Amino acid sequence: MRLCFVGSLISCAALLVLLSGWYASPAAGQTDSRPQAAERLREAELNPRFNVDTTLVLIPATVTDSSNRFVLGLQKEDFHLFEDGAEQTIAHFSGEDVPLSVGLVFDTSGSMDSKLRTSRQAALQFLKTMNPQDEAFLVEFSDRAELAVGFTSRVEQIQEKLMSVQPGGLTAMLDAAEMALREMKKAKNPRKTILIISDGGDNNSRYLAREIEALVREADVQIYAMGVFEPSIFSGLAREEISGPRLLSELAEHTGGRAFSASDPNDLPNVAARIGIELRNQYVLAYSPKNQNKDGKYRRVEVKVAEPAAIPNLKLRWRLGYYAPSQ
Numbered sequence: 001m002r003l004c005f006v007g008s009l010i011s012c013a014a015l016l017v018l019l020s021g022w023y024a025s026p027a028a029g030q031t032d033s034r035p036q037a038a039e040r041l042r043e044a045e046l047n048p049r050f051n052v053d054t055t056l057v058l059i060p061a062t063v064t065d066s067s068n069r070f071v072l073g074l075q076k077e078d079f080h081l082f083e084d085g086a087e088q089t090i091a092h093f094s095g096e097d098v099p100l101s102v103g104l105v106f107d108t109s110g111s112m113d114s115k116l117r118t119s120r121q122a123a124l125q126f127l128k129t130m131n132p133q134d135e136a137f138l139v140e141f142s143d144r145a146e147l148a149v150g151f152t153s154r155v156e157q158i159q160e161k162l163m164s165v166q167p168g169g170l171t172a173m174l175d176a177a178e179m180a181l182r183e184m185k186k187a188k189n190p191r192k193t194i195l196i197i198s199d200g201g202d203n204n205s206r207y208l209a210r211e212i213e214a215l216v217r218e219a220d221v222q223i224y225a226m227g228v229f230e231p232s233i234f235s236g237l238a239r240e241e242i243s244g245p246r247l248l249s250e251l252a253e254h255t256g257g258r259a260f261s262a263s264d265p266n267d268l269p270n271v272a273a274r275i276g277i278e279l280r281n282q283y284v285l286a287y288s289p290k291n292q293n294k295d296g297k298y299r300r301v302e303v304k305v306a307e308p309a310a311i312p313n314l315k316l317r318w319r320l321g322y323y324a325p326s327q
Contacts, residue, residue, distance in 0.1 A: 101187030129276025296326030
């Protein structure tokens with residue numbers, strides 16, 4: 001596994017709230033202020049008081065060793081960050097967990113009939129990894145995409161909805177991805193993740209793959225995908241159906257997430273738990289780009305980490321870049 005990074009633009013005011021409010025643990029006898037800190041962060045994002053020169057790029061990241069175990073305890077000095085080849089100064093750093101905004105995109109098409117039970121278990125397993133400060137929504141899709149549950153911090157609402165789904169119809173996966181990206185614009189947390197649970201390609205969407213790829217490049221969202229994508233299922237399928245798993249893999253790769261292919265549906269709950277744990281073991285780096293041009297162009301980001309002598313062969317994964325602000 002490589003290191004997982006996802007970039008986002010955030011004001012200095014918002015980032016300072018994130019680093020000082022969410023990351024601080026309450027002392028004995030004190031009330032946990034993290035919900036209030038999250039609200040202050042949202043207020044700072046909606047009403048920034050700093051000019052564009054204080055805009056930061058926020059990058060959550062995970063580090064694993066050669067055995068896919070998470071490597072914790074690294075310091076800011078261990079990381080080097082580059083934008084379009086130019087090294088940047090890491091202004092803020094933390095190795096703590098932060099609240100997430102999650103979009104769960106769940107396939108209920110007819111082809112999911114025999115896999116529905118384990119896919120539902122996988123979704124429920126992932127929801128168990130969420131914290132009280134997190135929020136999530138649920139998009140279901142078969143012939144068409146539907147926002148089944150809007151953003152909520154009460155995961156039991158999503159759990160109840162998942163328990164009532166019935167399989168049937170075709171697969172409008174791209175439409176569901178578009179709906180999830182649109183809904184994610186309402187997120188209150190800077191870190192945003194979409195998890196797609198599906199068993200195959202698209203055969204009933206209005207949107208095209210290239211349109212979704214463009215939307216993903218513009219969105220500040222980390223995408224994970226999981227499902228049963230056996231090579232044997234490709235025989236006799238249409239090209240758009242074959243391209244579904246490949247598209248999910250490309251979208252995940254581009255955003256710093258991952259696409260998991262399970263040959264056995266019973267493996268899905270463990271994969272879902274792994275994704276949840278991965279999201280909880282990430283470093284957060286932030287930098288103010290040396291290139292302050294508001295040209296709307298795509299900026300490529302690269303991150304390197306110094307390997308401790310006792311832990312060689314560290315694996316890295318990061319988002320490939322972000323779009324600069326435009327005039």
